[in-house]
Amino acid sequence: xxxxxxxxxxxxxxxxxxxxxxxxxxxxxxxxxxxxxxxxxxxxxxxxxxxxxxxxxxxxxxxxxxxxxxxxxxxxxxxxxxxxxxxxxxxxxxxxxxxxxxxxxxxxxxxxxxxxxxxxxxxxxxxxxxxxxxxxxxxxxxxxxxxxxxxxxxxxxxxxxxxxxxxxxxxxxxxxxxxxxxxxxxxxxxxxxxxxxxxxxxxxxxxxxxxxxxxxxxxxxxxxxxxxxxxxxxxxxxxxxxxxxxxxxxxxxxxxxxxxxxxxxxxxxxxxxxxxxxxxxxxxxxxxxxxxxxxxxxxxxxxxxxxxxxxxxxxxxxxxxxxxxxxxxxxxxxxxxxxxxxxxxxxxxxxxxxxxxxxxxxxxxxxxxxxxxxxxxxxxxxxxxxxxxxxxxxxxxxxxxxxxxxxxxxxxxxxxxxxxxxxxxxxxxxxxxxxxxxxxxxxxxxxxxxxxxx
Amino acid sequence: xxxxxxxxxxxxxxxxxxxxxxxxxxxxxxxxxxxxxxxxxxxxxxxxxxxxxxxxxxxxxxxxxxxxxxxxxxxxxxxxxxxxxxxxxxxxxxxxxxxxxxxxxxxxxxxxxxxxxxxxxxxxxxxxxxxxxxxxxxxxxxxxxxxxxxxxxxxxxxxxxxxxxxxxxxxxxxxxxxxxxxxxxxxxxxxxxxxxxxxxxxxxxxxxxxxxxxxxxxxxxxxxxxxxxxxxxxxxxxxxxxxxxxxxxxxxxxxxxxxxxxxxxxxxxxxxxxxxxxxxxxxxxxxxxxxxxxxxxxxxxxxxxxxxxxxxxxxxxxxxxxxxxxxxxxxxxxxxxxxxxxxxxxxxxxxxxxxxxxxxxxxxxxxxxxxxxxxxxxxxxxxxxxxxxxxxxxxxxxxxxxxxxxxxxxxxxxxxxxxxxxxxxxxxxxxxxxxxxxxxxxxxxxxxxxxxxxxxxxxxxxxxxxxxxxxxxxxxxxxxxxxxxxxxxxxxxx
Numbered sequence: 001x002x003x004x005x006x007x008x009x010x011x012x013x014x015x016x017x018x019x020x021x022x023x024x025x026x027x028x029x030x031x032x033x034x035x036x037x038x039x040x041x042x043x044x045x046x047x048x049x050x051x052x053x054x055x056x057x058x059x060x061x062x063x064x065x066x067x068x069x070x071x072x073x074x075x076x077x078x079x080x081x082x083x084x085x086x087x088x089x090x091x092x093x094x095x096x097x098x099x100x101x102x103x104x105x106x107x108x109x110x111x112x113x114x115x116x117x118x119x120x121x122x123x124x125x126x127x128x129x130x131x132x133x134x135x136x137x138x139x140x141x142x143x144x145x146x147x148x149x150x151x152x153x154x155x156x157x158x159x160x161x162x163x164x165x166x167x168x169x170x171x172x173x174x175x176x177x178x179x180x181x182x183x184x185x186x187x188x189x190x191x192x193x194x195x196x197x198x199x200x201x202x203x204x205x206x207x208x209x210x211x212x213x214x215x216x217x218x219x220x221x222x223x224x225x226x227x228x229x230x231x232x233x234x235x236x237x238x239x240x241x242x243x244x245x246x247x248x249x250x251x252x253x254x255x256x257x258x259x260x261x262x263x264x265x266x267x268x269x270x271x272x273x274x275x276x277x278x279x280x281x282x283x284x285x286x287x288x289x290x291x292x293x294x295x296x297x298x299x300x301x302x303x304x305x306x307x308x309x310x311x312x313x314x315x316x317x318x319x320x321x322x323x324x325x326x327x328x329x330x331x332x333x334x335x336x337x338x339x340x341x342x343x344x345x346x347x348x349x350x351x352x353x354x355x356x357x358x359x360x361x362x363x364x365x366x367x368x369x370x371x372x373x374x375x376x377x378x379x380x381x382x383x384x385x386x387x388x389x390x391x392x393x394x395x396x397x398x399x400x401x402x403x404x405x406x407x408x409x410x411x412x413x414x415x416x417x418x419x420x421x422x423x424x425x426x427x428x429x430x431x432x433x434x435x436x437x438x439x440x441x442x443x444x445x446x447x448x449x450x451x452x453x454x
Numbered sequence: 455x456x457x458x459x460x461x462x463x464x465x466x467x468x469x470x471x472x473x474x475x476x477x478x479x480x481x482x483x484x485x486x487x488x489x490x491x492x493x494x495x496x497x498x499x500x501x502x503x504x505x506x507x508x509x510x511x512x513x514x515x516x517x518x519x520x521x522x523x524x525x526x527x528x529x530x531x532x533x534x535x536x537x538x539x540x541x542x543x544x545x546x547x548x549x550x551x552x553x554x555x556x557x558x559x560x561x562x563x564x565x566x567x568x569x570x571x572x573x574x575x576x577x578x579x580x581x582x583x584x585x586x587x588x589x590x591x592x593x594x595x596x597x598x599x600x601x602x603x604x605x606x607x608x609x610x611x612x613x614x615x616x617x618x619x620x621x622x623x624x625x626x627x628x629x630x631x632x633x634x635x636x637x638x639x640x641x642x643x644x645x646x647x648x649x650x651x652x653x654x655x656x657x658x659x660x661x662x663x664x665x666x667x668x669x670x671x672x673x674x675x676x677x678x679x680x681x682x683x684x685x686x687x688x689x690x691x692x693x694x695x696x697x698x699x700x701x702x703x704x705x706x707x708x709x710x711x712x713x714x715x716x717x718x719x720x721x722x723x724x725x726x727x728x729x730x731x732x733x734x735x736x737x738x739x740x741x742x743x744x745x746x747x748x749x750x751x752x753x754x755x756x757x758x759x760x761x762x763x764x765x766x767x768x769x770x771x772x773x774x775x776x777x778x779x780x781x782x783x784x785x786x787x788x789x790x791x792x793x794x795x796x797x798x799x800x801x802x803x804x805x806x807x808x809x810x811x812x813x814x815x816x817x818x819x820x821x822x823x824x825x826x827x828x829x830x831x832x833x834x835x836x837x838x839x840x841x842x843x844x845x846x847x848x849x850x851x852x853x854x855x856x857x858x859x860x861x862x863x864x865x866x867x868x869x870x871x872x873x874x875x876x877x878x879x880x881x882x883x884x885x886x887x888x889x890x891x892x893x894x895x896x897x898x899x900x901x902x903x904x905x906x907x908x909x910x911x912x913x914x915x916x917x918x919x920x921x922x923x924x925x926x927x928x929x930x931x932x933x934x935x936x937x938x939x940x941x942x943x944x945x946x947x948x
Contacts, residue, residue, distance in 0.1 A: 037923050040552055040722065043520055048542055050531070066505075067506070069506075070508040092579040092583065094583050096499035096501065097497075097498070124546075128545060128548050189727070226947065368856075368888060396865070448946070449943075
């Protein structure tokens with residue numbers, strides 16, 4: 001945990017910087033990360049990283065400079081000199097046609113409501129035992145891989161705008177286990193997430209694999225001919241779809257630049273199916289949340305899509321300044337509201353002759369952002385369902401469709417939601433998650449290609 | 455004593471300690487300096503003016519056939535860092551089915567410096583900003599809605615020590631740049647045309663590379679002219695036709711469907727839970743007809759000026775020039791020491807004779823994994839772009855990706871591109887917008903029907919290849935000529 005000496009040093013340097021007439025923010029980021037990677041039924045890598053970063057931003061009228069230092073911070077003098085260097089950089093920058101905005105921390109905040117010391121200090125042998133139990137209980141004749149990232153993130157931020165500060169510490173974990181048949185080559189996957197040590201269990205993955213294995217073991221792959229299909233998207237695919245849909249449709253910068261699929265829509269327009277409501281919801285306990293927005297405001301719940309209507313855009317502080325809008329108290333906590341469908345998706349599709357269940361979409365990308373066209377392929381645990389019965393696994397199938405179709409031709413939505421971990425470990429530890437219904441049934445989804453393998 | 459001497463003493467002492475405690479192998483990488491700078495001008499506003507300095511130590515310990523890794527940004531914690539790496543390896547060794555080993559390599563010393571005249575980090579910000587403004591001015595027109603100029607530069611000084619007595623030192627310089635112009639077409643869809651800084655095979659990689667107008671900044675007029683044509687162009691219709699890839703598109707095709715499937719850790723199943731696997735297996739080498747006889751692909755390729763050229767990999771192995779695909783037959787892949795040892799052990803024969811020197815990591819705080827170096831299609835005998843067009847009955851020429859989506863085993867793919875030129879009966883007839891194409895990798899490369907000569911060959915840079923858990927980005931290069939594939943599904947089904 002950050003000691004008082006370091007906290008006091010950063011605060012003192014902030015005061016000294018302010019006395020020099022410099023507009024600056026200082027952000028401390030400390031991560032304690034551990035990752036166990038599994039490959040070929042073995043621990044293939046077991047890592048620990050303890051890293052400390054200082055991020056500095058200096059604004060000088062219509063110019064700005066930013067700098068990140070990863071390494072030893074040293075003394076107050078060293079930090080002060082670093083800020084002077086960034087100030088000089090900002091001074092030599094080019095004037096912009098808008099004024100960049102310094103973060104104004106709205107209130108003093110100290111929070112660690114999503115911190116668990118047991119997860120922060122989790123012994124790697126716990127992870128080894130969970131994976132071992134899965135291998136033993138599901139069957140050691142399969143090939144297993146996966147990863148389990150866990151750790152803590154601690155941040156402390158001050159700016160010269162006022163004397164407030166925000167300290168935040170949280171833990172997070174992301175668990176994946178992939179089961180591959182060594183000859184038939186099909187793959188199943190299980191994902192778990194959470195911020196407490198007990199949130200990931202061997203039993204959850206064992207039960208998940210055991211429930212679907214008979215279908216894969218006893219049936220050949222089904223080749224899906226290109227065409228339109230009813231598709232049930234599972235939580236991982238729904239999380240990916242929702243993230244891209246909102247980023248290209250409800251981000252203030254994308255909308256103002258006329259880049260996304262809502263460029264010609266206005267607030268209040270019907271854009272998606274009336275059963276679709278999407279919030280930025282810091283109160284949702286399934287999501288890792290930040291206490292303040294990037295502009296320093298206490299975060300609040302805000303609708304982006306409400307009963308299918310375009311309800312709001314999210315503006316960061318600089319986009320708001322550039323386009324003359326108000327910054328929003330955004331938390332980055334994406335939450336799609338549940339529907340009224342049964343918890344079991346098979347029950348919901350029992351009256352349909354043929355439905356594809358696609359729990360995850362691999363390597364999604366957008367050939368045409370203006371039209372909201374995306375493409376990606378099915379991968380783990382994807383199956384063909386007939387009259388509510390799983391009948392066979394499907395080969396790797398490509399979906400190429402539009403966000404407005406996927407969230408516009410909704411037939412049913414699960415009444416249960418689940419957390420999908422959307423963190424990556426590029427650069428620094430930065431936990432993120434979305435809350436989505438466990439499934440969503442959509443009509444008329446375009447399958448555009450299918451391999452003859454999994 | 456200097457910081458370097460203190461650190462060397464601590465590292466060698468700790469390597470000795472873990473070896474005496476039963477480790478099979480250990481190495482350490484100290485990033486003395488990892489500096490980068492990113493400048494991003496959007497519509498004339500310098501919205502990105504960012505520098506990063508990183509420094510620290512990454513330690514690997516191989517114990518009981520398993521890897522432990524630890525990293526620290528605090529040099530005072532070197533002993534703790536080794537202790538953690540050792541403890542992680544011991545913990546990992548409790549669950550090991552196939553024990554890893556590094557094979558044998560004699561200790562050696564060496565150093566490498568990227569060729570450069572002017573260190574781009576040392577150029578003043580004022581000079582950089584002036585240069586970007588000039589490029590932005592050259593891209594400015596009333597009808598262009600968005601202009602984006604992005605420059606990324608890197609300087610890394612990396613020391614490496616191993617328990618075999620190897621010591622290497624590297625100074626790497628990288629320079630990347632992109633310009634993009636965007637405008638709305640008649641259907642109010644945002645179209646774009648872009649150009650990235652590319653390399654000359656034997657040039658230098660400093661500030662002088664960025665300011666050479668031939669390699670980047672001098673392309674603004676062409677970018678604008680082609681964007682204007684795209685805005686007025688009809689959409690590409692769905693159909694089966696020949697597709698000619700210019701290097702701006704071809705390099706990503708090679709990257710995604712030759713480079714990634716030929717990473718040995720991926721072939722052996724170590725990336726399944728994130729990036730995916732590969733349709734290639736250990737029996738494929740020497741047998742799989744990956745492409746037509748016209749397809750010959752090299753790794754590294756003796757390219758002196760590329761981000762995929764780095765002297766020694768993250769295990770101290772010298773970079774090596776060799777073929778991956780020889781006249782269509784798969785013969786080798788991208789390898790590191792532990793992976794070839796495991797592959798040979800699994801196959802029960804020697805599939806790979808020596809490491810390809812492809813073990814790389816993005817930073818001191820990430821463990822090395824198998825990565826691309828330079829993966830190149832060698833020039834062919836089918837002449838210039840004009841020669842290839844003249845022999846095309848019905849096709850399109852495409853350039854620069856807008857989107858890429860690849861199957862999990864790299865067995866199939868879908869690409870969107872910025873621009874297409876229609877070719878009918880040996881001549882370019884018109885420009886088309888929203889081009890895309892898709893295919894199945896082996897079938898696609900076996901339909902390779904023309905490979906351009908050296909006049910069409912350039913080295914394209916990639917600055918952000920993502921892979922690995924924990925995630926890593928990597929810089930690399932692809933040298934390639936103009937290439938033509940027949941019988942390709944292109945455009946989108948209605």
